[in-house]
Amino acid sequence: MKFTEIEVGTGFAGDRTARIYVKTKNLRASGVFIPSFGTKMTIRPGAGGDPRHPGSCVAKMDTGRTYTDNIGAWGDKFLVYEVSSPEAKADTTRIDKVAACTFQTHYKVDGNRGASPWSNGPDGGLRFDSAAYINPYGKQGAVFDRITPVMRYSRTDAAVKGVAEHVYDAIYAPQLTYPQKNDKDIPGNIWNGEWQPLHRNYRKFNAESKKTSAQNRTAKNAACAGLTNGQDEQCDEFPFASTKEGAGKGDGNFSVRYVPQADNSAAGSRLSQWYGQDRILDGDAYGMSVDRPTLRGLPSPARPLRRGSRHRDEEEVIRLQPGDRVLVAHQLAEAGCGRGASGTEHPQPITAVGGKREGELGPVDGAHHQISATAVVVPFAQPSNSAPRGSDKSGPAASVTSASCSCASLRTSTAL
Template sequence: MTAKECLKGLGTTKKFYIKSRFAVCSGASFHQAWFVNNRPSGESLLNFIAVGTIAKGSRTVHIRHHYLFKITGRTGAPGLIITPKVTLPQKWPASAQISQGGDFPTGRTWAELAAQPDPGFSHNLTGKSGTGSGRDDALFAVFQPELRLQVTGGWKMSGALKGAPFFLAPRWDKAKYLSGARADGGAAFSYAVHMPFSTKAGALEKAAAQHIKDAYTKPKATEPSNTKKDIPGRTAKEPLTRLYHDEKRREDNRDEAIKVCKAKWGAGYSEGGKKQCDEFPFSSTYEGAAQALKKYDPQGKAPKKNFSARPIPKDDNGAGGRIMSSFYSKNRIIDGSDDGFLIKVS
C-alpha cells in the first residue's frame, strides 16, 4: 500500500483504513495556529500516517511512517522538533519474542524532514518462531505509533503536541495447514474480514449463498425450528471461528446437520446424489451444528439448534466449499477463538 492509497482510504473521517489482512494504515493530523504579539500570524498542518504491510508468507511486519506538511502565513513550524516513538505495550503470550528494526530516527526539525524526498522512516517487527502458544504457535502484539512535537525559537502556538493513532495488532503463527504455508509460518493483521458469497444470477454458489442469507434474515423459516435462532458471523463482536484441529468435531457438525436434512426432507433428500445437505454455520467452525452437544458444551451454555441445514444442489455446495477453503488460506485464518471472520452475502 502506498501513502497515496492510504490517504485516499482514510479520507477525511476514518481513523484507519484496511486494504487487506496484509495491508493496513492509520493516521493522525496535527494542526497548529501560530501567534506574533498574541495575534494570529499563520497556520501549519502535519499529517502523520503509518502504513503497515506484510509480504506473502513473511514473518516481518513492515511499517512505513510518512509525514506531509503544509504552512500558510508566518509560523514557527520549520523549527518544530518532531520526535516519533513506537511501543509494544502488550503481547500474548507474555513470553513471546518480537524483534524490532528499521531506520528509526531521533527527533528532527520540520524543515529537516520536509527537505527529504520521502519524509519519514521505516520500522519492522518480527515475531520469533517458537515463542507463541497453542498448536499454531500464535503470538500477538499491540503496536502503538506515537508522535511528539516541541516548539522552538520562542514561538507561541496552539494545537496538540502529541498524538497516538490507532493501529491494528499484528499476529504471527506457524499454521502448517494453510495452503502454501512456509516452515516458519507467517504474519497477518488481526482483523475480522468478510467471506464473500453471492446470490446473483450466474453465481456458482448461488444456492449456498441463499441458504446463508435466509439463515440470517429469515431464521424462523429455516431448519431446525428455533424461534430464538441468531447465528453469528455478521458483526465483529460475534464472529465465526475456524475449526481445524478437531476433526471429530467437524464430523459431528456434519452429522448433526444431516440428521436435520433427513428428518425434514427424508432419507432420500439427496435425490439420487443431485443434492447435498448444506449446513450453516459451516462444519469447519466452532459455531457449527454440534456446538451444543454435551461433550463440547458440558455446562450447557451454547445455544441449541442455532444453525440451519437444507439440501441444495451438489454443484452449488461444492462452489461454496471452494470459496470457504480459498478464503481461509488467502486470509491466513487459523483455528480458534483468537481469529474470527465474518460473512457477506451480496
C-alpha cells in the same frame, strides 16, 4: 506545533513481518518551535505484545531505534519501519505459534528554547503466526487483526448459487430454514448493527477442536435425515462444519438444506481457499456477506458517509479508489462510536469497493493481511516554559485526534 501523519501497513504471507509506511505533511510550527530556533523532531516506533511472551513483538527502522531531522524536513517526510515477531518468542503452546502485537509511533520535538514531551501516534494491531495448516498460502504470516475478515458468496454466481441462497436464508430469514425452531437466530451476520461472527474450527488444532468437528458432523447428519434429497444433491449446513457455531453446538441455531452437489463442492473449495489466503486460524472470528454490501456493516454503530463528505472541523478528505482498504483510528469521546471504552482510541476499517453508486464506500475487505492504513493528526503541547494561559503546565501533550469512525478523512485539532 501540529502536523498530519498518515500510516499504511502491509502484512505478508510467508514471513512474520509487517511493514509500516509513515508519511508526515502539513506541518505548522510556531512559537518556540519555529525552524530558526534549531528545532528538531524525533520519531520512535514501538511494538508491544503479551507480557507472558516477552520479545514476541519488535519494531525497528533501518536507521536504528529512532530517527531525527530538522523540523522543516517533516513537512514532507516519508519513513518506513518494520514490526516482526520471532517465532521462538511467540505462544509455543499453540501449533500455529501466534503473537498479538500493538504497534505505535512516538514523536518528540526539541529546540533551543524548549522541548515537548513524547506524543503518541495511533496504535494498530497485528497478529503473527506460523500456521503450517494453511499451507500453501505461506507457513508464516502477519495480518492486521483489528479488521474483521468477511467471507462472501453471491446468489448471482451460478457456481455457488444453491449454497449462497441457503446461507442468505439462514442469516436473514432463519424462520424459513430446517430444522424448525422458535426464535431461531443463526450467527454469521455482522451487518446492520448485528455482531454475531463465526469462528473457524480447525479439526486438527487440538482435542477440543476435534471434538467440535465430530459433534458438528453427527448433528448435521441427524438433521439431514429428516429431509428428502433430489438427484445429484448434497446436504449443506450453515454455520459451516468448520466453525465453532456449527450444528453440534446444540442450541438449534443452524440450518440444513439439500443443494446441488456441484454448488456445494465449489462453495466448500472457495471457503477452504479463503481460510488460507486470509490466514483464518482456529478460533478466528469472521463474518458472512451474501449480496448485502453496506457500510453499515461495521461491527459497531457507524454513520454511512459518501466519499468526499465532511464532518465539522475536518480539513482534508482522503480520496479512495475501488479496492482501497483503510483502517481509520478515531477517538470515541469525539466520534461516539466503536466497541472500545469511552475516551479510548479504537480503529474501524472501511473499504472502497467497485460496483457501488458513485462516491459510496463499501464494507470491510476480507484480505486483511494485505493492507491497512491509519490517518491521524498528531498535535504537540507547548513546552512547559511557554505554556499558554489556562493550560496545565505539567500535563501531557494534547491527545491524538483523528477521523470519524466511518470515513477515511483527517481532522485537525488545536494543540493545548
